[in-house]
Amino acid sequence: MGIIFGNHIKSVEEDPQENCRRLDSTPCYNEFPSTSVNNESRNGPEAAQSQRSAKKKAVADDGPVRRKKRTLGPSAMFEAKYQQQEGLGEGGFGFVFAGYRKADDLDVVIKHIPKDQQILYHEDDTGKQIPMEVAVMMKLAAESERHSAHIDLLDWYDLDQELILVLERPMPAVDLLEYIIDKGGRLKEKEAKIIMRQLLDAAIDLQQKHIFHRHIKVENLLIQTGKDGIRVRVIDFGVSCFTKEGEAYDTFYGTHIPPEWYSREEYEAGPSTVYQVGAVLVDMLQNPSFRADMFYLFKRTKWWLSENCKDFLNACLHKDPDQRLTLEQLRNHLWMR
Incomplete structure (x- = not known):
């Protein structure tokens, strides 16, 4: 998909079938639902009061109770780190948006690639499978000097229904x-x-x-x-x-x-x-x-x-x-x- 950085939006050719090995998607991240249960809403007020008293006693006897840190899924991680803005274009391979990184206001391009596009995956020597586009750009990042011609991949997220790539956006x-x-x-x-x-x-x-x-x-x-x-x-x-x-x-x-x-x-x-x-x-x-x-x-x-x-x-x-x-x-x- 051609990324459009001006006001001129263009279409992209449809992706023909690739005559090479395709691998099923294997997400790199897993989103776990919370396993906590709200017992106070299921039990009567007396039972809830008894449980609150027991918790207070445990704190008094054994010190503060540490809560388990909640693990963010890839979608929440993306939304916490980047702000997506207006669309820049779309085509046979997905959708492209402008955006910025919240930590430092860095301009970025955000590329959404639906999984139903039959994304090509690369399998490395260890058997790990990652999207081919990601594998190629990671190789470029590892083997290239600063100021190379290719656009840099900043982040990527493997969701259930789509891939999200966050890319460098040169300006102007x-x-x-x-x-x-x-x-x-x-x-x-x-x-x-x-x-x-x-x-x-x-x-x-x-x-x-x-x-x-x-x-x-x-x-x-x-x-x-x-x-x-x-x-x-x-x-x-x-x-x-x-x-x-x-x-x-x-x-x-x-x-x-x-x-x-x-x-x-x-x-x-x-x-x-x-x-x-x-x-x-x-x-x-x-x-x-x-x-x-x-x-x-x-x-x-x-x-x-x-x-x-x-x-x-x-x-x-x-x-x-x-x-x-x-x-x-x-x-x-x-x-x-």
Whole structure:
């Protein structure tokens, strides 16, 4: 689901079925009902008075009686820590809200994911099962340096009917689609190149950590603005997964479908990520309406672009995945200099 940080609310594609192992949900927290019984309401007034006297005597004889500390369930823990505010968007994977952390007023994004969405779970070496999106973001947090491109996961809660993820919310920021629209529907090559450099760095970092985002598009990239210029942030790891070199997938998630999924009925992480990066560049250089079947029309009409930019696009969007450049080769392309 693309998280929306401005006033422009967008829909998200429906989640197709994933052809991989799915595990039943196993909540990480349990909510226990109170086991105390109100005997005073069940017995007569004389019995209640007798019980109160016995309690007082116990305190006098043995000192103060300590009450058992009540354990909060995950829903109560979430509500105690965060304040949820207005909705920011919704789609096939759930609902996204603005919010803040009560302890320090930190702006956050709160993502609700219904359990009926057939959430993917990851099983680690110890047999512990956690949502795949959580597992991926925890790996990123453990292996990344400060100021990395991905959005940080701050908290997560596993409830009976839904997952709640609490995510970092960069401010001020808008998604790349809204940024392009605000710029008049098209970016100049110079600005598109700045964004592309950062996107390639982020994609290479994910690849080195064996993480496959699977859904790179303009709605899933934030443009954070500040005194030091723009900063690209990668969001929405809802259909991401761990991957191995050479591993192929035969069920597609996302928006920009690589041609090999039609011709070979499978796709790999590296070449399909390169294809999606190219689709993002097309959206930056023209009104964001890229579809796989429109690329050939775009190839015939991109006369206004530099020769290096054309070559870069051709290297990303080649029909044959074996003929596309790798992410590292794209980062060293002449257009990137």
